[in-house]
Amino acid sequence: MIPAAFDYIRPTSLEEACRVLAEADSAGDDVKVLAGGQSLLPLLRLRLAYPAALVDLGRLPEPRGVEDRGDHVFVGALTTHDEVLRSGVVREQVPLLALATATVADPAVRHRGTFGGSMVHADPAGDLPAVALALDCVFVVRSSEGEREIPADEFFVDYLESALGPGEVLLGVQVPKLGPGWGFHYEKFHRTAQAWAIVGVAAAVRRDGGTIGEARIALTNMGPTPVRARVTEAALRGLSPAPAGGAGDGARDQVRDACGQADSGTSPPADLHAKPDYRRHLARVLTYRAVRAASG
Structure with a gap:
């Protein structure tokens, strides 16, 4: 099927993306954010979603990658599932995330789909939201007004609905290290x-x-x-x-x-x-x- 017509916007920075989303909210426009597109594109093709504009974050240099930050591991929202799986930090420090990510769809999807996109999509049938809840992860989001943190038990609000506010973009997720034992x-x-x-x-x-x-x-x-x-x-x-x-x-x-x-x-x-x-x-x-x- 063919998606309904929409404007296509590709920001060159995270700041520009936040500004575009804030302006769209002020204008009352329905805007969708595209990262890997593995969940959103089927919805567009089936016309279960028909936004006025699509904001593509796929080419942004950040937030990507996995960082060891002492008491937690930070996973950038645009990190692909495959990059999460290949991360030695994830396998050693937060193995539950690696175990669940290995079950996500198939290799083709894992190479394109993003960690943050899976979380924000907030599908209760998805594998990673349950991991975030079990590990008491913290979601870091940014808007044109600054950053804020959302605990995992407050992030998933309803079916396909997250706690992201208007103009907010997910930066990444803090995954706590639970330690020995x-x-x-x-x-x-x-x-x-x-x-x-x-x-x-x-x-x-x-x-x-x-x-x-x-x-x-x-x-x-x-x-x-x-x-x-x-x-x-x-x-x-x-x-x-x-x-x-x-x-x-x-x-x-x-x-x-x-x-x-x-x-x-x-x-x-x-x-x-x-x-x-x-x-x-x-x-x-x-x-x-x-x-x-x-x-x-």
Whole structure:
């Protein structure tokens, strides 16, 4: 299909981009921002989006790349998924991000799609928003009035809606380093290797001696935004990680029971791929697998 007509604007600097977006907002124009285009272009072709103008950030020199900033890793918004995957800093310091990024679509999409574009698109079926929520990431945004920071639990507002205000552009994301004792895993169920997740689970588990000291679990596609499995997180605290053998082992049953509450408080959608009750079942099963893997 052919997109509806729109004006095409390619800023040469981040400052120009912020100014163009602010002017468009003042004029009441509907403007879309293009980064990698892997999510936006299909919407344009299907005429599910028909903006008055398209602001292309793809040629800007910044914000790109991955930086180690001490207590966190900063990932520039225009960094591609492939660049995130190839980053030694990401693999060593924030491995959960690497695990989830490896499941994003296919190599062609990962070479064009951007880290920031995936976040701002705010699709609850996307893999990376759940990771941002599980790791308590912080989103750094800029407008012509300056910069501000938005915690991950405030960034995803509704289905395909982020907390970016008029005239704001995502600079990048601060991904905290959780340090020693933490294990990570991303578990995803999808029909084909390139498909969106029917349900996904991002898990970070800290071992405290022989027990689980803390667990962070975020669910993909279990509501209009990614959601934390708070009930399960609380229930896992203090439990012994499930041993590898013995179906009758009590510790294993306790962890399974805790993960069986992963869908509490969620509102999974119904679509062509799954009904809500099936997604609830997947959330419980996949959370158990992710916690087992993350806890070693």
